[in-house]
Amino acid sequence: MKEIAIIDIEASGLHFDSYPIEVAVLVRGECKSWLIKPEPKWQYWCETAESLHGIKRSLLEEEGLPVLEVTQQLNDFLSESDTVLYSDAHRWDEDWIDTLYFAAKMERRFYIDSIYDLIDDDKKQAFDSQKALLAESGRFQHHRAADDVLMINEAFLHATKIL
Incomplete structure (x- = not known):
């Protein structure tokens, strides 16, 4: 299996009014993250979400982009070969990315798919x-999004026996 691109997003909560507060991607071995x-x-x-990710809204106001x-x-970080990013919670992450791009009035140049689609059924538990x-x-x-993409990658490599 080839190296895959991974995305993870932290959000203000798990609610229909929630929004992305941090996004990270791991592409070609390089991890990049942004506070929003x-x-x-x-x-x-x-x-409750804040107690999990530890990101205060005031930090986002001060340091977020x-x-x-x-x-x-x-978009600049991703090359044309990185059109699919994999997530362990792709429905949530795709919704938050859509929220982000809609607010920016920008076109998203990539797709988000489930990492579970790349893992054989007998290896999903692993x-x-x-x-x-x-x-x-x-x-x-x-x-935290950057650490989560690294964790997801390592677990994926372990489960698919690349590591």
Whole structure:
């Protein structure tokens, strides 16, 4: 199996009014992430989600990049060969990416697919188990997008026996 491109997004919560607050991609062995400054209309904030990812809304206001800048940098970072990014929660991540690109009035140049579509049925449990072990290992800051893409990648390589 060839190396795959991976995406992960942290959000303001798991609600229909939630929005992306951090996005990371792992492409060609390089990981890049962006904190996203909330748009004025983006008001929903879940304290439980904050307790998981540890990102305060005030941090996003101070250090986050505007949605247009994030989408431009993300599009620039991806080459034409990176048109499919894989996610372990592709329905959520695709919805949040659509929210981001809609707010920026930018065209998304990539697709998001489920990483589970690349894993044989008999190896999906190994992927989930390895990801859980990595999350508990202390090597990664779980629920931060950059660490999550690295964790997903390592679990994928382990489950598909590349590692």
